[in-house]
Amino acid sequence: MSDTLSRLQPIFRDVFDDPTLDILPGSDSSTVLGWDSLAHINLVSAIEQEFGIHFALGELEEMRNVGEMTDLIDRKCAAR
Amino acid sequence: MIQELWPPFDARLLLRRRKAYLRDLRQRAGLLPLRIAVLGGWTSEEVVNLLELFLLERGISPEFYQSDYNRYYEEAVLDPSSLEAFRPQIVYIHTASVNLRRYPPSSATESEFKAALRGEMERWEQIWSSLDSRLGCQLIQNNFDPVAGVLGNLDASSWGGRGHFVARMNIELAGHARANKRLLIHDLHGVATQLGRDQWAAPERWYSYKLVTTAQGSGALAYSLAALIGAVVGKSRKCLILDLDNTLWGGVIGDDGLEHIHLGRETPQGEAFTAFQEYCLELHRRGVLLAVCSKNEEEIARTGFQHPDSVLRLDHFAAICANWEPKSENIKAIAAQLNLGLDALVFVDDNPAERELIRAQLPEVAVPEVGSEVSRFADILNDGGYFEPVALSQEDLERGRLYATNAERHTMQARYADYGEYLQALEMTAEISPFRPAYLDRIAQLTNKTNQFNLTARRYNRAELEHMAADPQFLTFAGHLRDRFGDNGLVSVVIGRKDGRRLHLDLWLMSCRVLKRDMEAAMLDALVERASAAGIKEMIGYYQRTSKNDMVAEHYARLGFTRFAAEDPAGEASEWRLSLEEGYHPRNRYIRSEEISDV
Numbered sequence: 001m002s003d004t005l006s007r008l009q010p011i012f013r014d015v016f017d018d019p020t021l022d023i024l025p026g027s028d029s030s031t032v033l034g035w036d037s038l039a040h041i042n043l044v045s046a047i048e049q050e051f052g053i054h055f056a057l058g059e060l061e062e063m064r065n066v067g068e069m070t071d072l073i074d075r076k077c078a079a080r
Numbered sequence: 081m082i083q084e085l086w087p088p089f090d091a092r093l094l095l096r097r098r099k100a101y102l103r104d105l106r107q108r109a110g111l112l113p114l115r116i117a118v119l120g121g122w123t124s125e126e127v128v129n130l131l132e133l134f135l136l137e138r139g140i141s142p143e144f145y146q147s148d149y150n151r152y153y154e155e156a157v158l159d160p161s162s163l164e165a166f167r168p169q170i171v172y173i174h175t176a177s178v179n180l181r182r183y184p185p186s187s188a189t190e191s192e193f194k195a196a197l198r199g200e201m202e203r204w205e206q207i208w209s210s211l212d213s214r215l216g217c218q219l220i221q222n223n224f225d226p227v228a229g230v231l232g233n234l235d236a237s238s239w240g241g242r243g244h245f246v247a248r249m250n251i252e253l254a255g256h257a258r259a260n261k262r263l264l265i266h267d268l269h270g271v272a273t274q275l276g277r278d279q280w281a282a283p284e285r286w287y288s289y290k291l292v293t294t295a296q297g298s299g300a301l302a303y304s305l306a307a308l309i310g311a312v313v314g315k316s317r318k319c320l321i322l323d324l325d326n327t328l329w330g331g332v333i334g335d336d337g338l339e340h341i342h343l344g345r346e347t348p349q350g351e352a353f354t355a356f357q358e359y360c361l362e363l364h365r366r367g368v369l370l371a372v373c374s375k376n377e378e379e380i381a382r383t384g385f386q387h388p389d390s391v392l393r394l395d396h397f398a399a400i401c402a403n404w405e406p407k408s409e410n411i412k413a414i415a416a417q418l419n420l421g422l423d424a425l426v427f428v429d430d431n432p433a434e435r436e437l438i439r440a441q442l443p444e445v446a447v448p449e450v451g452s453e454v455s456r457f458a459d460i461l462n463d464g465g466y467f468e469p470v471a472l473s474q475e476d477l478e479r480g481r482l483y484a485t486n487a488e489r490h491t492m493q494a495r496y497a498d499y500g501e502y503l504q505a506l507e508m509t510a511e512i513s514p515f516r517p518a519y520l521d522r523i524a525q526l527t528n529k530t531n532q533f534n535l536t537a538r539r540y541n542r543a544e545l546e547h548m549a550a551d552p553q554f555l556t557f558a559g560h561l562r563d564r565f566g567d568n569g570l571v572s573v574v575i576g577r578k579d580g581r582r583l584h585l586d587l588w589l590m591s592c593r594v595l596k597r598d599m600e601a602a603m604l605d606a607l608v609e610r611a612s613a614a615g616i617k618e619m620i621g622y623y624q625r626t627s628k629n630d631m632v633a634e635h636y637a638r639l640g641f642t643r644f645a646a647e648d649p650a651g652e653a654s655e656w657r658l659s660l661e662e663g664y665h666p667r668n669r670y671i672r673s674e675e676i677s678d679v
């Protein structure tokens with residue numbers, strides 16, 4: 001598991017209140033129960049806080065699954 | 081208390097762990113259910129999610145109705161059917177400056193500015209009057225957060241200035257709120273200003289989600305709104321308990337001596353302590369009780385208030401506990417002396433160890449994280465919204481004096497061997513009347529915060545009480561007690577609901593300030609008199625046990641009612657009847673009834 005993915009894991013478990021949830025790069029709103037637009041907003045703000053980054057306008061729409069999230073996070077952290 | 085839900089909270093963390101907090105909070109006993117409709121001019125879910133946490137923490141279990149996005153006008157004015165079906169007790173209009181439609185152009189003249197203002201106000205007035213006539217419940221309206229125009233500093237003053245326009249809109253809103261008790265303003269402008277623009281607004285969230293605020297902005301909004309809603313249902317706290325050394329004055333009076341403590345205008349330190357004393361005095365003047373809890377010799381502690389620069393005097397305090405006992409014991413003693421629950425108290429102490437101890441031992445007491453810098457204490461207390469008022473009643477303004485005259489009554493009681501003689505000597509008079517408009521604020525306040533002498537602990541807001549006062553199906557009673565030491569104020573409320581020749585006593589409560597003064601007997605006499613005149617043959621009283629009202633379990637028995645419902649083994653609820661056909665003998669022996677003045 002990549003470092004980024006392992007840091008995302010507890011965020012997902014908190015937001016969906018499921019201590020057994022295991023996310024994979026392919027996890028998306030069709031496989032994670034309760035991943036609606038509001039949960040997505042919560043995920044985004046928790047990720048910004050955890051990684052100390054800020055997503056720009058177009059980027060918010062780019063993250064349709066966990067893999068796209070980790071890619072974008074890695075890119076933004078590297079650009080810092 | 082969950083400390084993370086009080087300032088300085090981290091809204092992003094609260095949102096992330098929201099579901100876990102909810103699980104804990106919903107298990108609490110004695111939560112007050114409340115139906116809140118949210119009419120959104122912008123996305124409301126994030127604010128509502130945080131609001132739910134903050135309300136639960138204040139003892140309120142909300143049920144929400146949320147309008148579709150940006151349908152606040154339509155649901156209020158054009159199609160309120162689903163809103164009506166929800167039967168809200170509070171309607172919160174979740175709008176902001178993004179919902180203003182008629183900004184004057186930057187080249188505007190005075191008349192264009194005023195036309196824009198009038199046009200905009202008409203729309204909001206329509207919303208309030210429609211909601212008021214259809215629902216008759218409490219409305220909470222956000223005022224408008226600051227906006228930036230293109231005119232630089234001129235924006236604040238010119239007829240084309242957007243900032244100027246928003247400021248005028250907020251003044252208009254304030255005028256409506258002063259004239260209409262069912263309209264409360266939630267000060268969005270204040271919340272946003274305090275946070276600062278970049279902490280408050282997140283333009284990218286606006287374009288992506290139609291959310292005005294950052295997560296922290298949503299948190300600040302929800303927290304402030306929770307304090308206001310808490311105040312509407314009587315959850316505001318009532319007493320500020322203060323440490324002395326390095327809280328109300330600089331230095332340690334027992335070591336340094338009266339002449340060396342820091343107070344007054346001579347030093348920056350002294351000025352800061354004096355300013356905090358002035359803040360406490362302002363709270364006292366608007367009805368918050370003050371008390372002292374300090375580790376000190378009582379004699380020496382009291383001398384601190386004789387300091388020539390002390391703004392606070394001993395008679396501003398309803399209770400003083402200065403000794404070497406643990407502060408948790410003293411705080412419990414103060415609560416008992418003032419007849420208040422621990423959840424009505426706020427404790428301020430510069431010593432972090434004492435704060436931690438009280439949080440651990442008395443979790444119901446609010447212990448704000450004031451730090452050790454007295455110059456910040458007032459702002460931190462304000463941020464907490466612990467004492468949030470809805471309106472100031474005459475009672476609030478006189479409360480400090482009421483507690484002072486109580487001390488005189490105690491002294492007098494000690495002089496009489498026989499309690500009846502004491503009551504006689506008090507020369508009490510009561511005025512017991514139907515609810516009258518001038519008293520509705522006080523009645524609502526008493527109805528929502530009386531816990532101990534309260535037979536059913538049903539809560540009604542001002543709008544509901546106003547409705548019952550006008551409805552002939554209800555007989556309402558508000559009792560005002562005076563004695564030789566002064567006016568005790570409006571202290572007892574009873575609501576009877578007519579059902580043929582029966583009268584159901586849905587509510588009977590009394591302020592603990594006048595316990596054992598025979599006031600309940602005087603109330604019963606007034607009840608019987610007016611009920612008989614209305615053709616009532618039988619009164620039914622109800623007792624519903626709560627965590628705080630054991631003292632009135634036998635209230636109806638003491639007044640001569642007979643119990644008639646089948647015994648419920650736990651003693652949680654009982655029903656009592658009093659026939660008015662068998663001849664009624666007045667019960668009260670000590671209180672003269674007063675002619676009712678017209679208000």
